[in-house]
Amino acid sequence: MARPTPLSGFPELLPGQRAIEAHVLDTLRRTFELHGFAGIETRVVEPLDRLAKGGEIDKEIYVLRRLQAADDQDDSGQASQLGLHFDLTVPFARYVLENAGKLDFPFRRYQIQPAWRGERPQEGRYRQFTQADIDIVGHGELPFHHDVEVMRVMVEALGRLPVPPLSFQLNNRKLIQGFYRGLGLPDLTTAIRVIDKLDKLPPEVVADQLVELAGATPEQAQRCLELATIRVPDTSFVDRVRELGVEDELLETGLAELAAVVEGCAPSAGERVTVEANLRIARGLDYYTGTVVEIFMSGYERLKSVGGGGRYDALADDGKTTYPGVGVSFGVSRTLVPLISDGVLTSSRSVPSAVLVALVDEESRGASDAVATALRARDIACEVAPAPQKFGKQIRYAERRGIPYVWFPPVDGHGGDAHEVKDIRTGDQVVADPATWAPPPEDLTPRISTSVMTKEHP
Amino acid sequence: MARPTPLSGFPELLPGQRAIEAHVLDTLRRTFELHGFAGIETRVVEPLDRLAKGGEIDKEIYVLRRLQAADDQDDSGQASQLGLHFDLTVPFARYVLENAGKLDFPFRRYQIQPAWRGERPQEGRYRQFTQADIDIVGHGELPFHHDVEVMRVMVEALGRLPVPPLSFQLNNRKLIQGFYRGLGLPDLTTAIRVIDKLDKLPPEVVADQLVELAGATPEQAQRCLELATIRVPDTSFVDRVRELGVEDELLETGLAELAAVVEGCAPSAGERVTVEANLRIARGLDYYTGTVVEIFMSGYERLKSVGGGGRYDALADDGKTTYPGVGVSFGVSRTLVPLISDGVLTSSRSVPSAVLVALVDEESRGASDAVATALRARDIACEVAPAPQKFGKQIRYAERRGIPYVWFPPVDGHGGDAHEVKDIRTGDQVVADPATWAPPPEDLTPRISTSVMTKEHP
Numbered sequence: 080m081a082r083p084t085p086l087s088g089f090p091e092l093l094p095g096q097r098a099i100e101a102h103v104l105d106t107l108r109r110t111f112e113l114h115g116f117a118g119i120e121t122r123v124v125e126p127l128d129r130l131a132k133g134g135e136i137d138k139e140i141y142v143l144r145r146l147q148a149a150d151d152q153d154d155s156g157q158a159s160q161l162g163l164h165f166d167l168t169v170p171f172a173r174y175v176l177e178n179a180g181k182l183d184f185p186f187r188r189y190q191i192q193p194a195w196r197g198e199r200p201q202e203g204r205y206r207q208f209t210q211a212d213i214d215i216v217g218h219g220e221l222p223f224h225h226d227v228e229v230m231r232v233m234v235e236a237l238g239r240l241p242v243p244p245l246s247f248q249l250n251n252r253k254l255i256q257g258f259y260r261g262l263g264l265p266d267l268t269t270a271i272r273v274i275d276k277l278d279k280l281p282p283e284v285v286a287d288q289l290v291e292l293a294g295a296t297p298e299q300a301q302r303c304l305e306l307a308t309i310r311v312p313d314t315s316f317v318d319r320v321r322e323l324g325v326e327d328e329l330l331e332t333g334l335a336e337l338a339a340v341v342e343g344c345a346p347s348a349g350e351r352v353t354v355e356a357n358l359r360i361a362r363g364l365d366y367y368t369g370t371v372v373e374i375f376m377s378g379y380e381r382l383k384s385v386g387g388g389g390r391y392d393a394l395a396d397d398g399k400t401t402y403p404g405v406g407v408s409f410g411v412s413r414t415l416v417p418l419i420s421d422g423v424l425t426s427s428r429s430v431p432s433a434v435l436v437a438l439v440d441e442e443s444r445g446a447s448d449a450v451a452t453a454l455r456a457r458d459i460a461c462e463v464a465p466a467p468q469k470f471g472k473q474i475r476y477a478e479r480r481g482i483p484y485v486w487f488p489p490v491d492g493h494g495g496d497a498h499e500v501k502d503i504r505t506g507d508q509v510v511a512d513p514a515t516w517a518p519p520p521e522d523l524t525p526r527i528s529t530s531v532m533t534k535e536h537p
Numbered sequence: 538m539a540r541p542t543p544l545s546g547f548p549e550l551l552p553g554q555r556a557i558e559a560h561v562l563d564t565l566r567r568t569f570e571l572h573g574f575a576g577i578e579t580r581v582v583e584p585l586d587r588l589a590k591g592g593e594i595d596k597e598i599y600v601l602r603r604l605q606a607a608d609d610q611d612d613s614g615q616a617s618q619l620g621l622h623f624d625l626t627v628p629f630a631r632y633v634l635e636n637a638g639k640l641d642f643p644f645r646r647y648q649i650q651p652a653w654r655g656e657r658p659q660e661g662r663y664r665q666f667t668q669a670d671i672d673i674v675g676h677g678e679l680p681f682h683h684d685v686e687v688m689r690v691m692v693e694a695l696g697r698l699p700v701p702p703l704s705f706q707l708n709n710r711k712l713i714q715g716f717y718r719g720l721g722l723p724d725l726t727t728a729i730r731v732i733d734k735l736d737k738l739p740p741e742v743v744a745d746q747l748v749e750l751a752g753a754t755p756e757q758a759q760r761c762l763e764l765a766t767i768r769v770p771d772t773s774f775v776d777r778v779r780e781l782g783v784e785d786e787l788l789e790t791g792l793a794e795l796a797a798v799v800e801g802c803a804p805s806a807g808e809r810v811t812v813e814a815n816l817r818i819a820r821g822l823d824y825y826t827g828t829v830v831e832i833f834m835s836g837y838e839r840l841k842s843v844g845g846g847g848r849y850d851a852l853a854d855d856g857k858t859t860y861p862g863v864g865v866s867f868g869v870s871r872t873l874v875p876l877i878s879d880g881v882l883t884s885s886r887s888v889p890s891a892v893l894v895a896l897v898d899e900e901s902r903g904a905s906d907a908v909a910t911a912l913r914a915r916d917i918a919c920e921v922a923p924a925p926q927k928f929g930k931q932i933r934y935a936e937r938r939g940i941p942y943v944w945f946p947p948v949d950g951h952g953g954d955a956h957e958v959k960d961i962r963t964g965d966q967v968v969a970d971p972a973t974w975a976p977p978p979e980d981l982t983p984r985i986s987t988s989v990m991t992k993e994h995p
Contacts, residue, residue: 089580098575
């Protein structure tokens with residue numbers, strides 16, 4: 080069969096690159112679990128009517144069909160067609176409804192899985208991509224402090240990743256809606272939708288559209304733009320908004336909530352992750368009702384946001400109970416695939432092995448296996464050379480894979496019965512005991528390096 | 538929206554059940570990495586012509602279609618339709634061919650991912666199921682000792698799982714083929730296919746079919762059955778086969794290889810995993826050429842094998858180079874889903890949290906958060922109570938989730954400034970310092986329990 084070529088929109092990683100992704104996923108997972116989030120996985124398919132948003136079927140969905148099934152009919156007797164999920168929120172909402180009687184609320188969960196969209200592939204947009212989501216869901220109600228918690232956990236988790244600096248841009252829907260209402264705007268929904276275009280259109284055009292489409296007066300439109308330009312790394316936005324002279328109860332709630340989230344995230348923020356109040360962030364999706372966030376990566380603004388989320392008063396509803404939630408989604412593939420293909424993220428080796436145990440001759444494979452077994456008993460990943468080539472060739476075998484150490488068992492009649500181990504990066508070779516020797520901790524797993532463009536090194 | 542119901546054939550796990558699966562996957566992964574196997578993931582789709590076996594399209598494949606795409610045509614301009622992979626071998630073979638120039642051979646990889654088949658759901662047979670595969674692939678050639686290695690690694694990995702005893706039933710295609718050839722059977726392929734029915738048909742019927750379908754004499758058929766009844770936990774099968782008086786060079790190679798695999802696995806075997814030579818194991822798939830294995834689980838023989846694999850001289854071939862391989866696949870869902878639904882495998886808790894930090898009142902949430910932060914800094918998973926309910930209610934909150942410890946920060950004006958922590962299983966409560974206290978190591982993560990039916994407790 081001819082050599083296959085990659086499928087556009089379905090990125091795959093080489094082993095060393097996959098080690099980077101695995102490190103990132105492990106780090107996220109560990110942080111989520113430290114905060115009590117339980118990991119779940121949902122099946123990858125949902126009935127089409129669940130995937131439909133507001134009754135309309137999204138055209139980017141992949142639909143499944145059994146190759147030999149009769150046209151337009153699944154032969155299992157299930158009435159509805161199945162499609163691949165396009166995010167992790169829809170299947171999570173369904174999971175909560177389906178298992179509500181068996182879950183304990185508030186329910187904290189993380190979910191790291193691929194999702195699929197049949198859209199035109201481009202950088203940061205793939206047909207298969209991995210997401211990492213955290214959400215907290217309540218039964219009937221969910222206190223506001225969980226907004227602070229969920230944002231803080233994601234700030235902490237992303238702050239541990241070996242990626243360029245990230246920025247959490249926070250806002251609050253109540254703040255925007257209260258401000259617009261206090262201002263007397265006639266059509267809040269349209270106004271929010273128009274303001275959301277500020278990243279694509281110049282301010283004058285947005286102001287014109289606020290007048291034409293949202294029924295604002297030119298003076299109101301001007302105030303909306305003033306609100307949208309407020310962007311500060313602390314709670315000083317509260318005074319800035321008050322200076323605009325709009326009074327509204329919902330606005331006050333929004334200001335207090337946003338201030339609490341910004342303050343609550345501050346201790347977990349730092350150089351790797353910054354937190355800002357950015358009052359033009361609205362997020363297009365209609366179901367957000369309070370806190371909203373979009374996450375951007377320094378030097379990769381062209382990817383738009385690499386994550387986002389917020390508070391929704393009705394993640395799910397079964398007619399009797401409403402399940403409010405707050406969550407954030409991080410685009411793992413969207414973030415890592417460009418960083419890896421740009422060479423910003425690299426791994427020191429393509430295999431887990433920290434040690435290659437050399438092979439003197441095929442007859443002594445058992446002796447080399449015994450060394451490997453002794454090292455593994457102390458959690459040191461290693462492999463035995465596949466063939467008894469000259470030691471120079473065995474060292475090159477390790478070098479090609481980035482394995483830092485080569486272990487030499489004693490050669491009968493040559494050099495006594497001492498084992499030796501060589502750091503092939505430095506050439507240092509020492510006598511060692513398989514039962515006690517260990518590499519420095521940083522050599523136990525592949526080293527992930529980041530070449531970040533900092534201000535000092537533009 | 539109405540409460541959704543499960544989709545037949547797409548099993549999903551509750552959070553505590555998922556903790557069991559995650560523990561199993563972590564254990565497998567860790568063992569594979571200790572042996573130098575690199576983890577990869579492939580996209581879930583392959584062009585249909587790659588999924589076709591021998592030109593024929595398997596009817597169990599799920600085909601993808603963009604919902605709004607024109608009939609029978611993917612609008613991305615890609616000529617071929619896409620289907621979900623039905624195992625991890627086909628995508629791995631494609632990955633090796635596609636990336637051959639960037640991989641180092643012999644290439645050891647593990648791959649843990651779901652696969653999909655549109656077959657009729659039944660216990661142990663799902664439409665979405667997770668597999669854990671290891672393979673070693675060579676460029677042009679792959680020495681036999683890798684057969685021993687791959688089997689030993691899987692024995693070791695599965696031996697660490699909290700599941701009922703497993704049995705590796707090993708055989709060798711060269712042994713069977715050499716025996717049949719030495720016996721003078723006219724049609725080896727048909728003979729192997731007929732012998733493979735021994736688990737469904739009585740021996741007399743199989744003997745008749747060997748005569749009718751494979752052209753054997755009644756005496757030859759009898760010898761075939763005698764070979765197939767040999768099943769021993771050591772290398773004594775070599776003498777047993779020789780007693781049957783058949784001489785053939787390929788038979789000798791097969792005997793030596795099978796003896797080496799059985800001997801090589803013995804040190805890693807034990808009560809949890811036994812290893813046997815079982816000379817009727819043939820495996821139906823045509824591409825195996827040497828070592829073959831099927832894995833069975835004690836008490837769950839009705840699932841048939843829970844894993845299997847072997848040596849294939851041509852995993853992949855690009856016209857210029859052949860890539861031989863040897864591998865084993867373990868059916869994670871096939872094994873775990875029945876064990877979990879039977880209650881054989883249980884988890885002590887539904888959340889990662891080892892500690893619930895109680896909340897005195899909403900004003901002191903910061904103080905409780907500080908305790909949680911101090912515990913997390915020492916890798917202790919915990920969560921803060923969602924509401925300042927009476928302590929009895931907060932303890933019941935922990936109990937429902939299986940969280941073993943509840944932490945009580947000091948209450949102003951009551952009982953001084955001492956923190957206390959209670960093991961709610963025993964009721965023991967002690968004064969503790971958030972900066973130094975830790976639970977016993979076995980309480981750090983959920984405890985996975987197995988109620989195995991042993992010979993002593995039938």
